[in-house]
Amino acid sequence: MGDQPTFTLQIDQNKYLPTDGREVHAVLTIASTGGVPATSAPTEAAEVIIVDTSGSMSGSKIRDARQAAATAVETLRDGVFFAVVSGTESARLVYPRGNQLVRATPATRAEAQRAISRLSANGGTSIGEWLKLAGHLLSAHPNAIRHAILMTDGQNNESDEVFRGVLSAWSGKFVCDSLGIGTDWVPGQLHVVAEALLGTVEFVRNQNELNDFFRRIVQTTMSKTVADLSLRVWVPQAATLKFVKQVSPTLLDLTGKRVDVNPLTGDYPTGSWGSEEREYHLCVEVAPGQIGQEIRAGWVKLVRPDTQDVYASGNVLAQWTDDLAQSTRINGKVAHYTGQAELHELIQDGLSARAAGDVQTATARLAKAKQIATDSGREDTARLLDKVVEVDPGSGTARLRRNVDKADEIELDTGSVRTSRLRKTEGGS
Template identity: 45%
Template sequence: MAYSAEAFQNEFLPLGGTEVSAIVTVTSTGSATGRRTSGATEVIIVDASGSMQAEGRMAAARQAAKAAVACLDDGVHFAIIAGVSTAQQLFPAPGQLAVSSPQSRADAIRSIDRLQASGGTAMGAWLKLAAQLFAQRPGDIAHAILLTDGDNGEHAGYLEKVLESIGGNFQCDCRGVGTNWKVAELRKIAGAMLGTVDIVARPTDLTAAFEQMITNAMGKTSADVQLKVWTPVNTTIRYVKQVEPSVVDLSGKRVEDGPRAGRYPLGAWGDESRDYHVSVQVNPGAAGDEMLAARVSVVEGDDVHAQCLIRAVWTDDSGLSTRINRQVAHYTGQEELADAIQAGLEARKAGDEHTATIKLGRAAQLAHESGNDATTELLSTVVDIDDAVTGTVRLRRRVEAADEMALDTRSTKTVRVGRASS
């Protein structure tokens, strides 16, 4: 794998200016041969609680899990967990991992027919068992799918405690089927585990969703890529966020790495490109002063694959200091867009129509300005957009729960500068 890193910023600060912002684009190439730098382990977690019997969800989940197993590459280690009030390993034998082959995949597919809906929902226990299985293969590209249709039934704080103990050990993509699950709950899991969250409103769409997640996972060739950020004395990192393909705040995941440096986990990589917003706090300088505000490196272990620099130059020329870098402006707007949607939906649920209208109107305006057509389309299911330019909207009186949840789960998906979403 080959990596590149490029920083986009306006390095000029006004006199007294202390905040430096840059968008760092990281691109990786060379995985097309399919050769992984380490092994791969996949765990499929299927909610088998009693509620999954409704609307054909259990039958659809069985079909989706079979399709996911069929997509596994030969040599990948894998397991299937049936999620009820406890975590029950469906395949292979408890505590073991299977090695993907035509025979083991056929055996796993037969075992999935035993999945029956009964019992409760215990996501913390499911994730804890997955973590124990992944621990058998340290250094592997570790990926899990978690499917559920309801609320977590464990006692308050247990899920959070599990996430705190296993966060970063593997990536977990979460999908909610139907409309009786909580977006915030799955977003919490996905955020801690560097994964994604989305709604599958119709059980018949589960197979395609599972196939896509497994196919994406099989395309990863590097297990643990990190962003290492070094700053000089009297300089601190305000935050580091992934801003494309979705908004994920990585600030709380920082691990210190020597004097004035920290690492931020980026998860597994294949051939792809992602954007990160790095914000640095510096001491103000005089006109003409220049400094290196941060050095950003793409690393795996002790290997440095790429580097770029974030600079600060103070000037009394307002024409230079007030010029906003296009990438920084775009992603600042995308971050605000996600916050506006989530705040607007919360206000709507609380019956605060005034705040909901203002927030969702601002969201419509930001989506229009950035060319985020997918988000504009999702917004139009919750509000009538009278004028996207000014953000003039009217709340819809009747909104389908699935449409509202789709807007919520996909609020953090972003588009690149000048690129319409697909």
């Protein structure tokens, strides 16, 4: 493990509980620095580039998509395994021939780019089929950093049951970052891809920027140096782990992805790591204790499940007190990310209510979201909310705006999973 990055795990919490207190909250900040030195072999990686080639992609869209896919191929470092998939109502391996990934070399890159230049737009949209093919191709490389980039401009035509079945089957097997272009795709469909495959969803508002998005996403993947780490969380016998969520840089609920290690311990996948920092919020419900008693409410380790290597670890504590000042003090980081999660939920609920014609609920949720966004320094989100809901600064009365640009709405929806960091001045007690 000498060539691996160095990981640190810091735990922010208020350990003091009131006499009848049961819920322990903690935010884990995990940072990795350094990485594989230039002298050692780079980490093995495998990449599948998925391009929507359905009928709606005709004209300038398919031209920009071909350019972006060619750029993605160009950005792969030498030796990385890769493939290009064309997505319609089925998935077709455009490059290489056969049914397996090929290593990136100047020759294979050029061949792939020639194959990409022949892509044309025709057919329907079955995103599950595209991901299934990517999964099969990537599964031949179990020790690699496995990643797919998926771009679409339309709505998935598969039944919800079929789509979710595919996502469930491949959850945790590879990471997929998705891009939506135009205004006819459904953010909710790509959000479930991100949730299942630990990825991100981005809205390419200006189609001519697709190239830059592909380049940046592939560069980020190429910078990863450790594959498939998990948060291993132990809680005591009488306790319940209520949730484990990634809260920064984006919101991802990992609770349902638990893999049992033993009755008291579970692994929660975090995907691959490079030089970066992420934050996680966990909540443990413990049995009430005696005043003054301190217990370990959770023991958290960052592990590689297949080798059992431990990269970092820390304790979540609980201590009962009858000192109200101690037990009511809210940890700054816990409060901040609880607020960010609420902001996301309010935006999602508000946009759903608006789509369903429930003006009252939509107005209330989106106005409250605007307040939280303004208070927590999310100027970008507050600005987008302003395009959807209007709040009178004098009376505080809110009303939905009538003619909302579809692109503004999509940007608000996709951006709601990104969180802001706690500003240093706010601190965490």
